[in-house]
Amino acid sequence: MNLRRRLLIEWALIALFGTLAVILATHWRGTSAFDNLVYDQLSSISRPKPDNKILLINIDEASLARVGKWPWNRNIHAQLIDKLASAGPRTILLDVLMSEASSAADDRALVEAMQKSGAVYLPLNFHSPGSDGKAYDTEYPLSVLDAAAKGVGHVNITFDNDGIVRRINLCFDSGERSWPHLAELIYRNGAAPSPAFAGLARCSQHLLLPYAPRDSYSEISFVDAHEGRIPDQLVKGRDIIIGATAAGMGDNYPAPFSDGGVVSGSEIMANVVAALRRDDFIASAPVWQISLFSLLPMWLLMLGFLRWQPRTALIVSLCLIATVLVAGMVALSASIWFPPGAALIGIILVYPLWGWRRLQAMSAFMQSELGELEREGEIVPLALNPDRGSDLVGRQSAALGSAIDHLRDLRRFVSDSLEHLPDPMFVTDMVGTVTMANHRIEDYLGPKLKGTALKSLLDRIVAPMHRRSVDEYLRAIEREPTGDHQPFVRFVSPDGSHFVMRSAPVVNDLDVHVGQIHYLADISALAQAESDREEALQLLSHDMRSPQSAIIALLPTVPDKDVSRRIEGHARRTIALAQDFVDVARMGESPFEGTDVLLTNLAHDVTDNFWPLAQERSVRIEVIDDSDSGFVLAEPDSLGRAIANILDNAIKFSPVGGSIQVRTRRIRDVEARMLELTICDEGPGIDPDLLPRLFTRFAARSVPDARIKSSGLGLTYVRAVAERHGGKVWVENGKKGACFHLRLPEAADPIPDPAA
Template identity: 30%
Template sequence: MSLPAGLRWLGRRRRDGWLTVLACLLGATALEGGGLVARLDHIAYDALLGHRPPPPTDRILIVAIDARSLTAIGAWPWPRQVQAELVRRLSAARPQAIGIDVLLTEPRDPAGDAALAEALAEAGNVYLPLAFELPGRNGRAVDVLRPLPAFVRASAGLGHVNLSPDSDGVMRTGWRTYQADGTGWPALPAAMLGQPADRAPPASGLTRAAPLMIDYPGSAGTLASVPAAAVLRGEVPAALIAGKLVLVGMTASGLGDMHATPLSADAQLMPGVEIQGSLLATLLAPRQLIPASPALQWAFALAPVLALFAGLAWLPSRRGLAWTALLAIGVVAISAGGLILGNLWLRPAVPLVALAVSYAVWSWRRLAVASGMVSAELERASREAGLPAPPPAAGMLDRQIDLLTEMTARERALRHEHESVVRLLSHDMRAPQSAILALLDQGGGCPPDLATRIGAHARRTLELADGFVHLARAQAVAPGTELIDLRDLAIEAADALWPQAQSRGIALRTPDDAAEVLVRGDRSLLARVLVNLLDNAIKYGAAGTPVTIGIATLGDQAEVTVRNHGPDIPADQLDRIFESFAQAPGRGRRADGVGLGLAFVHTVVTRHGGTVTCRSAGGETGFSLALPAAQP
């Protein structure tokens, strides 16, 4: 059994092959560890996130300090009394929690600050924001921007509102915990849900822990929202606020922070308060979207490369690109399925890039090895043909072209010599032999025994010349495409050899079925194939026995069988009877041919895309031809 091409290549160039595999694996490792294709991962993530089922948002309400509210109430900042009134009206509707996404770090008029502190205390479920300033003042690494102490004492808790975009400026990940100088604070949405800060190792400066992939319900404006002015005027029904998680923040253009998100359409930015709302929806979801663990991500990066080389080792070379594409589709499908259905993000960029690069490297190495082998074979063939060495070339390709040029010229010269030999056999050798036979037929005083021997030798020489010419033509002429009925050829061959069969008392049995058995090819060549087989069957069959010609269609093959009864061909001769000048005498068989008839049969059938086999046992010998069947 022959090994696949890839395994043969690894076997011949074991060191180069395994070094190629190792280099590609190391390249994938470098891509994964170095984050060199993070931008491609971001693009894939952004494209796929919108196809996830959105998290539930029915418990979230945004109270927006929008352009309409600024027009109605006045420019920002509003007096603290107005802010206190907004808190009182929201609290009266009994929401589950209120989160203020507006920094309250600067004191205003004492009466207003006192009113807001009193409103916060009366509500009892208002959570205030804090932020961080990097670097801090007076040489400090970080400053924590807390609300005024009175507000802190009156609030239900504090939560950070820091947002950290990715390197491309898109907000994809929030952090549940920020820690400054050993003190940690949960994100504002987590504080509203009563979730404490995650524990983080003690560290100086600002650190963060517990990343959370934000499962955006949609683009900007997706979350339910009411204008702050409408709440202050009492226009919002209490039922719309009751039991909700309310976030108060800026949405007016030019106020507050704005960020791009994976679902930003037409470069539309999302206000920070809506990002906090999306983070809140993520925390409320039954199952949160998580990134793959490092071990799983490494496996996802390297497994396709290993599968690629395993497939390239076993599959034919022409299917290598299809196998690579199939693996790439599998990587995309697994990544998309994990994100959309499995709440797991497997980054696809590294395995996709590694597949493309690995296939390119593998193909380049195979071409380099194949080119080297071609050069070696051309050099060997050139030496064996005795060709003069071409002048030194600049590179391997130039050297191959020079050698091919020399070999092509040599091949044309050999073909010309071959045609001259065929002409010699077909005319110059036939003419003297025909003249000898003509002289013998006229008498001329030659003793009968000597005339018989000379005639036999002349006829054998003619037969040899005819056989060689026919074989040469079969080898050189491309098969035609004429539509041929094999039944007609069989009947014509039987008619042509009927006298020989009659002389030995052999009955020729041709097919009686009227159905056509069609093939495409060269009519004269295929006709001679049947004549050769039928002539051998008559010549070597026992006198008085039948010779049978069978023709049938088996699937997509047209089959011809020629059977006779007589001495068997020895089993050890069956494998070589189709070679030129091979003869297979057995007990009672006369080896009086020239050994080119079956070589001609094999050549013609093979060039027509078929096969020829022989079976000889039990006093019966049969030759079977299988040719591609044709449709009328």
């Protein structure tokens, strides 16, 4: 497995592990202690101002010392309520449980004071677990007091796992009915519910309570208020909360303040009332939003791991931690709480895991690659660092450094080899930019070709008339680097030089096409030789034939007809010799342009042309078709002329009254379907010494008294035609004479036209 694939797999596994860890931490509140600590610190940055319409009257140590041991006579509470009522408070909350009866006179006095005030609220209490399998038992105020109170509500305290009071329930479901919080009743005071209460999704929903600074509410001692040492303007229009603050009365609770300590139940009640008025309770975000908020930074970091360098990943990780905390603070200022613990766990988990797995993968990859280099044997074995005291990665890094040194040497060797090539060479990448060039082409086009666009380079080296063919060749190489296309392209440069370009794909170790290497061969000398050769061929085909034609034209003036006939034969033989030579020389230069030809018909046509000559020598020619009308892909003119050369020889050397058999048949070859044309005569046959080299040039002239007294170019032409058509020709002596065999590939069946 290559390094990239392994890293991607391990990246996916780490991402999956981190996602599961974050989701579990979110749903199971595994980071609640940390989240609470962060909440306490963030909430202490900006606390709301205390509500100056709330007055706390505390049953403190001084009051207990002056009035006496708790519980007090209810008449004392009645006297305080009377004094407060005379000053016109908005509400009076007597935050003291009064569920048991006292003396009738004292109870009656308190009832009368409450009725006279008309603004007194009393708490009720819940005991858990309840009796008879109930979740709660409700402890109501004394019935007469309950009837006299303006409202009764719950004052239950909700503790977090660490025992600190951060949350409040504005509604409590006892199983029998739902009770609003006593602070909610004070807020209403007979009017509409608070927005916070109306927005509750369910009665058990907790709201985070924003605490004002500790001891910031106006407060006086119970004994001072009872003895009249309180001005009426301090009471008028305010909500009065009477509660216990003395240490021994058990109504003090730990609150989320950085300095520690406890706050009284009455101060908690004051904060609840103030929050209801400000409507700034802090709601915890839904679980799905917390999950999304927690997963987002982790996934951002995981995606960054695929592209960032390690240093960038570390910096981004630290920035994400800070961003999570800042985002939590911003959300808290908007009265929404996103616990950051799960998000921080995701970041803190995936960063070291990814670093560890990446280091492990790199170590394994280096070990594998170094071993592979040694096994390939292209460089000398790589020695590990002899210092065994260093760690594995250190030793592998040393070995990798050694391998890099060897590869540098190898690269230098390759560079020097390319530099000293006798022909111009350059390399381009997949976008057509020159990445390497040797000095041969730089001598021709100028230095510093690296970085040059291929199009610009070709503009300078290829003449406009050949530019299209070069571009088509390069496009074919690019489309199919290893496909079946022309092996080279030939062109002329603007200065008249002739070049051949060969291009080959450059592939990496994974067989991925990454560029092309281009070789240029200067064939100007060869082009000049070809030009000279063409002039020689022109001399043979025109300048040598023209005098012979003139001789034939003058023959009618020769009085001796026998001499005239002999001169004409030699002249025409010279013309045929020149034509054979030119045709053989040019046959390899022109492209093959074949068409489907019925071989038997072509044999008939050639035979018909030789009918007068055969009649003159009383030779009978028989054409037999055993090929089932087989077709060959052929050039009719050249193939017909080749058959004519064989048939001409057969007629010349057949005895008077002899016969020639021309037969076509289908041959089932191992590799392909073939058609064979056989021409057999009844002549003396061919000398055995001449048979192996009969189709070479001038073979007949090298053998004295040979059957064929000619230049030897006719049969050379036959062999060239056979090879041009993908076939072969040979000769053998039969019982009566010679048999020439011309075997050609059968034409492929035509593809049917779908529209037909």
